[in-house]
Amino acid sequence: MTIADIEHIIEAWAPKWIAWEKDNVGLQLGDRSRHVSKILVALDVTEKIVTEAIAQRAELIVSHHPLLFRPLKAVTTTDETGKLVLKLAKSNIAVYSAHTNLDFTKHGVSFAFAEKFGLTNIRFLSPLKGLSSKIVVFVPQEHVERVADAMSDAGAGVIGEYSSCSYRISGTGTFRGSASTNPFIGTANKLETVEEVRLEMIAPRGAVNTIVSAMKTAHPYEEIAYDVYPLENDSTNYGMGAIGDLPNSMPLKSFLQLVKKSLKAEAVRYTAGAKQRVQKIAVCGGSGSDLLQTAVRANADAFVTADVKYHTYHSAEGTIALVDAGHWETEQVILEPLAKRLREAARHSKEQLTVRVTKFSTNPTHYSY
Ligand SMILES: [Zn+2]
Known part of the structure; x- marks a missing residue:
């Protein structure tokens, strides 16, 4: 290797x-x-x-x-x-x-952190936005599978745990090639109509060029009609922090013991939140204080992260239990x-x-x- x-x-x-x-x-x-x-x-x-x-x-x-x-x-x-x-x-x-790319990916640092507490229903605390594009291409019917496969192989069509996701709708395309063209269908200088499929696939923005080039290689046309749209969707695959639920609620004091034991932490610093017992837990490996308000909005009972400053504890006190378990501890x-x-x-x-x-x-x- x-x-x-x-x-x-x-x-x-x-x-x-x-x-x-x-x-x-x-x-x-x-x-x-x-x-x-x-x-x-x-x-x-x-x-x-x-x-x-x-x-x-x-x-x-x-x-x-x-x-x-x-x-x-x-x-x-x-x-x-x-x-x-x-x-x-x-x-x-x-x-x-592999640093922040490993922090921001599914089953990366924060997911591994959440799994340490035995949380269920683990998802991103703050999904990243604007990381996807939609690629739309018009393909003659008999070539759709070939083009869709090439795009999938290059990384298009992944939504969460699903791959090869596409949407296809049939319609009529028209074109007239100039005298210098050599059209795959029809003849130059003549208005042609052809049954085509509008094939849509989502694509990670960083992989658009690779996917478009794979699509062009698989497509039979000399000039290919295609569109690339930026999307503002929440990403299902990339985000910051994680949130999930303990199987049963427990007193904050017991949860702090669980944090120490699961993370090999000698001690933790914390401030108590509104509740005596905690169940919905937000986490972020390393310096995650910026996600405090996101954890509050997500109704988390506790937020476990690292590198927490004095004033950040003040903003959390009485609202959400904020626990600093250490940078190394929350990332190892x-x-x-x-x-x-x-x-x-x-x-x-x-x-x-x-x-x-x-x-x-x-x-x-x-x-x-
Ligand atoms: Zn770090």
């Missing part, structure tokens, strides 16, 4: 185009064509993780937080990042980072599901691949009692 194959597996799940625009996701260091047989998965790329990767003879580190975030002006041993880059390059270890939940996905993909393609989750915590914060 090559690094390019690993990129493909991760990006089919968490495409780069959904990442925050200022983020830096994807392959950060290394050669895409290199064959890999051992991967180390970690939240951060630190000295400890690089040493572990060398000891395990891993050819690739897959991290959540990017190794390279701010542009480097020089790669030297005088700063921490430069030191790590040089050490990785010397050991021929590549680095791939994705490491096993990420490793599992890579292992399953390797097994599926009968490739030898060992994927390990780091045995170290890269959490730089500690508690003192």
Whole structure:
């Protein structure tokens, strides 16, 4: 399996185009064509993780937080990042980072977080909008299947767990080719009418160019009539945070114990909300304070996230239980599901691949009692 194959597996799940625009996701260091047989998965790329990767003879580190975030002006041993880059390059270890794209995808960080509490009916707390387009193309009847299949294969027609979704309606198309044309149907300079199907498929905005080019290759016409419309729909596949229900309501104090136990958190900071008992729980892995009001509007009894500021607790107090369980704690939940996905993909393609989750915590914060 090559690094390019690993990129493909991760990006089919968490495409780069959904990442925050200022983020830096994807392959950060290394050669895409290199064959890999051992991967180390970690939240951060630190000295400890690089040493572990060398000891395990891993050819690739897959991290959540990017190794390279701010542009480097020089790669030297005088700063921490430069030191790590040089050490990785010397050991021929590549680095791939899936950051906000992994936060925003279905079954990504926040879904994995929600699953830790055993929540049911898990969905996005704030679905992303404006990520889809509608592609409409006019196709002669006998070529519809071929064009629809090509568009599906390129990523069109996915709505939630459903794929190959399309809408088709028959009608009459007209055209008159100039003297220089070579029409697939009819003759040049003559008004032609032809039975066509209006084929509509939804498409991720980031994949429109690929889908249109696949559609053009499969379409029989010399000049193809097609439209691309931007959509403002809520995305079913991408969003921020997650919300779901505990199987039974429980006192806030018991819920805080559950949070600590499920996230390997030594302690949590919190403010109480309006209710003594909680059942509807909103979560966001990492710094999710911006979603507080969304959680309130969604009638969540509690919102669990990280990096919460003093004044944010004030806005929540008496309204919604707000729990800060730690940045590392609320994000490390994705490491096993990420490793599992890579292992399953390797097994599926009968490739030898060992994927390990780091045995170290890269959490730089500690508690003192
Ligand atoms: Zn983070």
